[in-house]
Amino acid sequence: xxxxxxxxxxxxxxxxxxxxxxxxxxxxxxxxxxxxxxxxxxxxxxxxxxxxxxxxxxxxxxxxxxxxxxxxxxxxxxxxxxxxxxxxxxxxxxxxxxxxxxxxxxxxxxxxxxxxxxxxxxxxxxxxxxxxxxxxxxxxxxxxxxxxxxxxxxxxxxxxxxxxxxxxxxxxxxxxxxxxxxxxxxxxxxxxxxxxxxxxxxxxxxxxxxxxxxxxxxxxxxxxxxxxxxxxxxxxxxxxxxxxxxxxxxxxxxxxxxxxxxxxxxxxxxxxxxxxxxxxxxxxxxxxxxxxxxxxxxxxxxxxxxxxxxxxxxxxxxxxxxxxxxxxxxxxxxxxxxxxxxxxxxxxxxxxxxxxxxxxxxxxxxxxxxxxxx
Ligand code: GDD
Ligand code: MN
Numbered sequence: 001x002x003x004x005x006x007x008x009x010x011x012x013x014x015x016x017x018x019x020x021x022x023x024x025x026x027x028x029x030x031x032x033x034x035x036x037x038x039x040x041x042x043x044x045x046x047x048x049x050x051x052x053x054x055x056x057x058x059x060x061x062x063x064x065x066x067x068x069x070x071x072x073x074x075x076x077x078x079x080x081x082x083x084x085x086x087x088x089x090x091x092x093x094x095x096x097x098x099x100x101x102x103x104x105x106x107x108x109x110x111x112x113x114x115x116x117x118x119x120x121x122x123x124x125x126x127x128x129x130x131x132x133x134x135x136x137x138x139x140x141x142x143x144x145x146x147x148x149x150x151x152x153x154x155x156x157x158x159x160x161x162x163x164x165x166x167x168x169x170x171x172x173x174x175x176x177x178x179x180x181x182x183x184x185x186x187x188x189x190x191x192x193x194x195x196x197x198x199x200x201x202x203x204x205x206x207x208x209x210x211x212x213x214x215x216x217x218x219x220x221x222x223x224x225x226x227x228x229x230x231x232x233x234x235x236x237x238x239x240x241x242x243x244x245x246x247x248x249x250x251x252x253x254x255x256x257x258x259x260x261x262x263x264x265x266x267x268x269x270x271x272x273x274x275x276x277x278x279x280x281x282x283x284x285x286x287x288x289x290x291x292x293x294x295x296x297x298x299x300x301x302x303x304x305x306x307x308x309x310x311x312x313x314x315x316x317x318x319x320x321x322x323x324x325x326x327x328x329x330x331x332x333x334x335x336x337x338x339x340x341x342x343x344x345x346x347x348x349x350x351x352x353x354x355x356x357x358x359x360x361x362x363x364x365x366x367x368x369x370x371x372x373x374x
Contacts, residue, residue, distance in 0.1 A: 003032040003105070004082030005090065008074035011040045012092040013047040014208035020051055020059065022098040030105070033058040035082055036092070037074040039067040068290045070220075071163070071212075072179025072187060079167070080174055088166045089184070094207035095129050096164040103199045104166040114171035114194040117185065119159035124200030131211065142221065149229045150190050157196055160186045164201065178227070178287045181220035182213065190228045223283040235284045236344050243276040244336045248329055261321070261328040265314055273306040280347065288352040301351045309339050 005023065009016070020034065036048050038061060045063045052059035062081055067073065079087045086108060090096040100118055107116045120127040121143065130136045143161055147154050154160050165185050176191050177184075189196070226235045247268045254264035277299055281289060292298060313335045320331040 002084035003030065003086050003088060004078075004084035005032055005034045005088045005101075006075060006078035006082060007034060007036050007090060007092045008071050008078065009036050009038045009040060009044055009048075009092040010071070010212055011042045011044055012209055013040070013042060013044040015093050015206075016044070016047050017051050018207055019092060019094055019098070020055055022094070023101075024056060026098045026101060030102075031057075033060060033083060035060045035062065035078045037062045037064065037078040037081075039064050039070075039074060066290075069179040069287065070181045070217075072177075072181055072184035075184045076174060076177055076179050079169060079172070082169065085169050086166060087169055090164050093209060093211075095204050097201060097204055100164070100199065100201040101166075107197050107199055108166050108168070112195065113197045114168045115188070115196050116166040117157055117159060117196060117198045118162055118164035118166075118201045119157075119198045120162060120201065120203045121158040122198050122200045125159070125202065127203045129203040129205045135213070138218070146186060146225060149225060153189055153193055156198070157189060158198060160189055180224050180286050181217050183221055183224060187224065187228070220283065220286075223286075227284075232284060232348065233344055236280070236347070237340070239276060239279045239284055240340050240343070242279070243272045244333070244340075246275065247272040247336065248332060251332060252329055255328070262314060262318060265317060265328075265332055266310070269306075269310045269314070273303060273310070276306075277302045285347070285352045288354070291354040292352045293355045298351050302347065305343070305346050305351075309343065313339055 007019070016036075023032075023034065034055075034057065036059070038045055038048065040063075045061060048059065048061045052061065060081070062077060064074065064077065069076065075089050079089070086105075088101060088104065090098075090101075096118065104116045104118060107113070119125050120130075121140075127136060127139065130139060139161060143159065146160050147157075150160075161183055162185060163182070167188065171192075171194055172188065173192065177187050179187055188194070223235055226238060250268035250271055251261070251264045254267060255261055259267070280302070281295065281298070285292075289295070289298075317328070317331055317335050320326060320334065321328050324331070326334075
């Protein structure tokens with residue numbers, strides 16, 4: 001079995017040597033390489049280079065100058081660059097004990113599965129290392145929600161959120177993955193029905209450094225879930241729905257303080273045009289940004305489109321209110337709904353249209369030629 005160990009790292013310098021040491025101790029006698037996919041802003045790449053020089057096994061470093069897709073994006077780059085057919089993905093902070101790897105390999109070696117998941121939530125596993133009861137509750141809840149949304153594909157997987165798994169690369173279609181943030185295993189399992197087995201493990205405390213999990217990662221995860229389950233248009237609709245509510249709330253507040261309804265509608269629209277663009281950038285189209293040119297060009301297109309839309313919509317609103325005597329906020333809601341479909345089509349096909357073809361797998365442009373073999 002050819003084995004590549006893929007480790008995403010973001011400012012994990014203090015963990016690198018200890019990780020390599022424990023891997024070497026556990027995998028003595030097994031042939032493997034370690035591929036670090038690094039997006040660090042500190043000296044972690046130098047630490048990895050230094051450790052590579054004294055390592056008995058090949059240690060490679062892919063340092064990404066232009067990180068795309070966060071942790072998940074890093075894992076996909078690593079799997080793409082790996083030379084082994086079996087890729088073991090694990091965190092670089094030793095929360096995933098290397099000592100479990102032989103069990104994962106043994107399970108894969110039986111030849112009847114495409115992926116072996118190291119699970120905190122099956123019997124024999126624990127999640128003690130998860131910092132705090134809030135984080136534990138969030139993890140539990142999102143696991144249940146996710147399993148409910150993919151009952152068939154995640155059947156037999158008690159921990160689709162884990163970042164510790166062994167996967168047979170030929171079973172993956174790397175081009176179909178849209179990694180965004182932390183939940184890369186979920187992305188892999190939700191795209192395609194894979195044959196799966198699990199091995200329990202104890203999620204440990206961090207060896208050194210700090211977690212990069214955040215509230216933003218949580219929002220990103222919910223977007224990913226929506227997109228995987230219902231497609232991009234529904235995520236777009238959620239953002240649009242949120243924007244429409246914000247629009248109406250601002251309009252209502254302005255009318256309440258005495259602003260004339262047409263002016264209130266104009267101000268409310270301008271504010272939500274900007275906030276909606278930001279939500280689209282960072283959530284709905286996050287995976288398409290890298291290929292669709294400059295952010296300010298996208299903003300110009302989106303802003304122009306939405307203003308033209310508003311220029312059409314606000315007179316329509318006026319006619320609607322004057323002719324039918326509907327309450328102005330209700331009439332505004334009707335016009336916002338009508339504008340939704342046109343806006344989705346324009347953004348998906350024009351604003352986020354790819355500028356260049358996606359890089360071919362072997363020459364991923366985002367990975368600098370910063371590779372060392374020891
Ligand atoms: N290359 C790269 N780019 N690596 C990253 C990035 C990034 O943007 N963000 C985080 N990492 C690396 C970290 O350096 C670490 O090696 C690993 O990904 C996990 O990050 P942590 O910050 O330690 O996350 P965590 O411990 O809170 O979350 C882990 O456990 C969760 C289970 O509750 C991850 O494995 C999650 O995927 C997992 O869901
Ligand atoms: Mn961690």
